[in-house]
Amino acid sequence: MKAAHRSLHLVALLAAGLALGQSSSAPPPPPPSRAERAAAPSPRSVELKDQKGKVVGTVLLVETPHGLLLRGTLNGLPPGTHAIHFHETGKCEPPFQTAGGHFNPARKAHGMLDPAGPHAGDLPNLVVPKDGKLDFELFAEALTLGDGPNTLLDADGTALVIHAKPDDYRTQPSGDAGERIACGVITR
Numbered sequence: 806m807k808a809a810h811r812s813l814h815l816v817a818l819l820a821a822g823l824a825l826g827q828s829s830s831a832p833p834p835p836p837p838s839r840a841e842r843a844a845a846p847s848p849r850s851v852e853l854k855d856q857k858g859k860v861v862g863t864v865l866l867v868e869t870p871h872g873l874l875l876r877g878t879l880n881g882l883p884p885g886t887h888a889i890h891f892h893e894t895g896k897c898e899p900p901f902q903t904a905g906g907h908f909n910p911a912r913k914a915h916g917m918l919d920p921a922g923p924h925a926g927d928l929p930n931l932v933v934p935k936d937g938k939l940d941f942e943l944f945a946e947a948l949t950l951g952d953g954p955n956t957l958l959d960a961d962g963t964a965l966v967i968h969a970k971p972d973d974y975r976t977q978p979s980g981d982a983g984e985r986i987a988c989g990v991i992t993r
Contacts, residue, residue, distance in 0.1 A: 846950035846958075851965050851989035853879070856899040861987050864965060866957070872946035873957075879931070879939045879967075879987075887933060888972035888982035891926030891948065895962020897988035904964035904988055907979060910954045911947075918974040925955050926963075927980075930971045962992035 846868045853862040862879035896903035907915060908926030916922045917929075925947040933939050949956050957963040967987040972980030 851991055853987045853989040855987050868950045873948040875943040877941050881937050882933045884933050884935045886971035887931050888968040889928045889931050892964040892966050895964055895990045895992045897964055897990050901985035901988040904966055908963050915978050916974040957991050958993050965989045
């Protein structure tokens with residue numbers, strides 16, 4: 806009877822541990838080592854200029870364990886909704902066609918609303934208020950500053966481009982986003 810009672814207590818304790826999300830078989834993973842933290846790519850600052858060469862913003866690209874965090878400040882852009890994308894070439898010669906198409910190493914369709922998409926460089930639209938000033942944060946899960954096919958730091962770099970119109974998240978190849986109004990180069 807005592808053995809059955811002990812077994813029942815053991816089962817109850819194990820069930821309580823599992824209900825709390827604890828596993829009896831594996832300890833939690835250790836935090837990243839100092840070497841692993843030091844190996845993370847350094848943040849990159851991207852200066853955005855309009856077609857006349859005026860600085861209209863900066864965006865800090867920060868590598869995270871889950872993708873790329875963008876922290877930006879814009880000033881002097883026209884109010885309204887604007888598409889923002891990473892483009893495949895690190896060149897920003899007005900009217901910024903030198904930046905090429907959207908960054909798309911997996912050769913997917915454009916747009917978050919397209920079942921065959923999105924491009925790795927597709928990002929959510931920005932909404933610039935009437936005063937033309939905007940602080941924003943975006944997250945790009947598919948991108949990295951580290952090594953690999955989705956690195957923004959490939960041989961010819963990449964560009965961050967803001968468009969005149971919003972991205973409709975569906976139209977091929979670039980979301981009907983209109984003219985390129987600001988551009989910043991990202992290189993090693």
